Amino acid sequence: MSEHRSTAAAPLSGLRIVEISSFVAAPLAGMTLAQLGADVIRVDPVGGAADRNRWPLTEQGASIYWAGLNKGKRSFVADLRSPQGQELVARLITGSGPQGGILLTNTTGREWQGYDALARTRPDLIHLEITGRGDGSTGVDYTVNAATGFPLVTGPPDHAGPINHVVPVWDIACGLYAALAVTAAVRRREATGAGSRLAIPLENVALATASNLGFLGEAQLNGTGRPRVGNALYGSYGQDFTSADGVYFMLVTLTPRHFRDLVSATGTTEVVAALATALDADFTDEGTRYKHRDVLTALFAGWFRDHTADEISAALSGTSILWERYRSFDELATDPQVTANPLFTDVPQPGVGAYRAAGAPISVDGTYQPARIAPRLGEHTDAVLREELGLTDDDIARLRDTAACATDSPKRTNP
């Protein structure tokens, strides 16, 4: 048993999942399943997939990104263009008893790893493909996002062009939907013996989310979509402010109590009351607070301009207001609240160095599972050939001669 194997207590303990993947969505899905206890084997072509050297890199050129999205997996490298390599991987997918037979992939269009070919060997196969668009055409997070409507309503109201998100929302959501779909399919297979042919298009994750949150319904039902409202919270009162010493704050007031506390903290009780009377506005109604947000913001902003960040933090603490200081990634990486968060484990990541890595953001009985390291590319090729495919050392030596499998990348250095 490898150290990467699941423990008996973990919810997905025993499952054996093969992942043929690259970039964010499918690797995140596989990593999340591994965090829940599954044995996940990421299969890469010789030299690694197209995400092998994705930025951010360390100064020595190792991919921090790759290390972050492949934690706790085993790595198997094969020549995916050769019939022999394909046959080995197909055997790996369809094998390993009742808890195997699960493929998670975002590389589509290859017949040998398609549902039909693999389900002939293993009718109870669980096969999940992540695709770009619903019609089968290609797409990645940043192109899918362009078509969602969100970039044209992000940013300052007077800004003209699109503003892309930085966090790849659709990849993240797609990866989590994929992990969920596989887990639910496993539950069904364990109850009924039935396999599943599943597909999740990135585009449809984005469209479903835009629909679930009302963005599409609003445009369809009211004839006009969401406007660009800057950093304001749509439909209620939330806004960013700047302190006397130039620190940015975000405040959200969802309930009448939150709003009363904000009015009180900023010393604007009388002027807001006078405004309510003058405008005949009931500020206990969140829509009314939203409609009058600009004048309210102008009233509150003076108090923020007159106080330092520390004074503001002290005044807001203990109120019901939802608030936060904006922090940079640099501040975040050194903030004691973050470095002491039990979500993180210091891991000695080969090639990358020692760094703080996150486990799954799910606490069980009040504790988080420690983060694990990502494998070196091809690190488990021999072990998988031996333990999962039953090959002998002689078989493995012959495979290496034909270059069908590799324990490491001969084309690129893998420190």
Next chain:
Amino acid sequence: MSEHRSTAAAPLSGLRIVEISSFVAAPLAGMTLAQLGADVIRVDPVGGAADRNRWPLTEQGASIYWAGLNKGKRSFVADLRSPQGQELVARLITGSGPQGGILLTNTTGREWQGYDALARTRPDLIHLEITGRGDGSTGVDYTVNAATGFPLVTGPPDHAGPINHVVPVWDIACGLYAALAVTAAVRRREATGAGSRLAIPLENVALATASNLGFLGEAQLNGTGRPRVGNALYGSYGQDFTSADGVYFMLVTLTPRHFRDLVSATGTTEVVAALATALDADFTDEGTRYKHRDVLTALFAGWFRDHTADEISAALSGTSILWERYRSFDELATDPQVTANPLFTDVPQPGVGAYRAAGAPISVDGTYQPARIAPRLGEHTDAVLREELGLTDDDIARLRDTAACATDSPKRTNP
């Protein structure tokens, strides 16, 4: 059996989940579990939770948002402040045989619905709480996001302040992690009989994501975090462009082939080759394309400025380049590609009207489950009291007299 019950073929068929929730994360988790076949009963206080009238609203004042996030659930309304109401809901959570005993909630701090109180009655309870921050303090998507680092690197490089996202990324990811954690815990309970006490802080979902994608590791390992790079794709070549007729396009080139096609499509083969020689730059390397992105963008932008959106679309189609036109929500809501997408179902939503609603973005055997309507508030109170708690019509009448339960909101109109 109600029309909201699961079908036998669905992967989470048979499960009975109680959701005490509001806003996005917990309702999305419950809805997603319902889309996979679970019977999900959303419990609300009399009059509805704080998200009852959340924007966007129809012109008649019904919440499109609430309808979007509660599709396919049953609705049970009780006076959650009265001991009698609490006792009924506790019985509902802990009852319904081996497939019941599951609570999903984002309302914390109430002893009667805490793990300890409920697990005394039902040791195999699966109890999942969504909280704001890891230390138990409050937080919502927009405040959590302020502290992640993302708003300070979103938007144009010359912009000074924070730019908030519009799609509540952390709520979405948290809801999907929650649906996954419940499903995995069900699999464990079905195998071992053990329950689970689970918690997911919104803050830790954000921190784990920032870590998984390398944003935190980059700041820690390299001593400096991600810069603000506008709409450029970090570490590779991707950029937005504007056509002669003012249409915005997003293009992404991840591989040397993508980039070659972009150079070819824009008629810049000779000038890009001369540039590569002059700069001693190898544009087959994605990091090199990124470093020289501004000069490359300046070269390509001329071609976009000289062509209409239709000409550009025609020229890019059939190439390997990943590209998309930016669309507004209004364009999205009427685009035939969207309205014909089998992800959507026209549903007659009471109060809201007929509109296009999305099902889960997971196709099974090539088809999507149709979207279902959201319940009216309290619609299933009587049915749940009768079917799930075994009460008689007389019992129900007595409960209504004490106002412990309600079939609908007496405080607000619910059209």
